[in-house]
Amino acid sequence: MKVLLISTYELGRQPVHVASPASALLDAGHAVRAIDISVEPWDPADADWADAVAISTPMHTAMRLAHNVAESIKQRRPELPVAAYGLYAGAALDLGDRAPFDRAIVGEYETALVDWLDDRSTEPALSVHLDRGGFRLPIRTILPPLDRYARLAIGGHKLLVGAVEASHGCLHMCRHCPIPAVYGGRLRVVDVETVLADIDQQVAAGARHITFGDPDFLNGPAHSLRIVRGMHARHPDLTFDCTVKVEHILRYRDLWEEFAASGCLFVVSAFETMNDRILELLDKGHTGEEAAIAVHLLRDFGIDIRPSWLPFTPWTTRADIESMFRFIGTHDLVESTDPVQMGIRLLIPLGSLMLELRELEPHIGRYEPDALSYPWSSEDPEVDLLAKTLVEIAEAGVSSGRPTVDTFLEQWVAVVEGTDFASPPNAIPQGATEARPKLTESWFC
């Protein structure tokens, strides 16, 4: 069969969620083409070649874009089978008869995709798979080259970045996260040699830095350490970043010295908020104070930390937003924080563990299939307006190319305006901002 694999968005990375199933489908004897519409133009005529289309949906933004792509395919060729696969594929059929998908494969999709194409599948239209093992070396030659994707900005240079995943799923059950709703606290690891071979091929293609895209790189610390050691032995000059929760940064403090010596430049960590009650409602497993300890622990080893935030939840107050800005300012995190993060609102998709919370009931409305989420409103309507203001300031800052620190200060002023909160400082000491490593693309879940 001729199969077209489509990626709509994978956080500015060359999409492993296309390269990996491409390998399984080629092994099964199918012909495969791939399009990544985050960096290539999309023309529905591209699907004319195919006998079937499968669209990768690893996150909410990707799923929303996938809907539009699938609709454009179905308008042109209504009979062409179209599947959504990946973490968010469960939302593909939310529109019922109006859904432009024939099949939704959630979780570990490779075997299920092959079965679907071989017409051997006895699964219903929507199925969840948590198979273990069997990962092949991703086929990356069918994708645009690495220079089309986000780069590592460091010390005035912009270096090519490769991306791998050493594991899928997560052992934790944070309520706001889409992963536990599918994996239920399970982890699926990709074998060490496959990950290292994937790193090798990306280094050969020019990568100077690797992003470990695992939901949490220290869910399996021994596995991750084997990979870091293998990678450093093969490519001593290669640097890397990974995502690790605060709890793991502190619990595995003995690892950081070796990670730093092996090229770890920065760690992304989901701080979310400084409000400990909200952290508890989200079941994050850390407090605001522990987030501060994590910042200094990593810095002691020369590793930068890039916090991610979930500022706006139904229980957020203006005081919470002000304390988040103050925390970022006083811990010298301005250059390590994307202003766009300051306006992020809690996303509640179908099946979210947030729906178990009694505290959510007064705030939540009926599910909106077109938005792929439940609407909610804040206890304080002024706080909802503040979220919009912070997003507008961030967008204006990005489009005008202003320095991050100026955008951040303007947002901070908007937070304290008309209140008794102290004004932000006139200038924030930025430290060696030029040397702060970061990727050149802000991401959106």
Ligand code: SF4
């Ligand atoms: S937020 Fe992070 S640690 Fe929590 S469940 Fe999701 S991936 Fe796991």
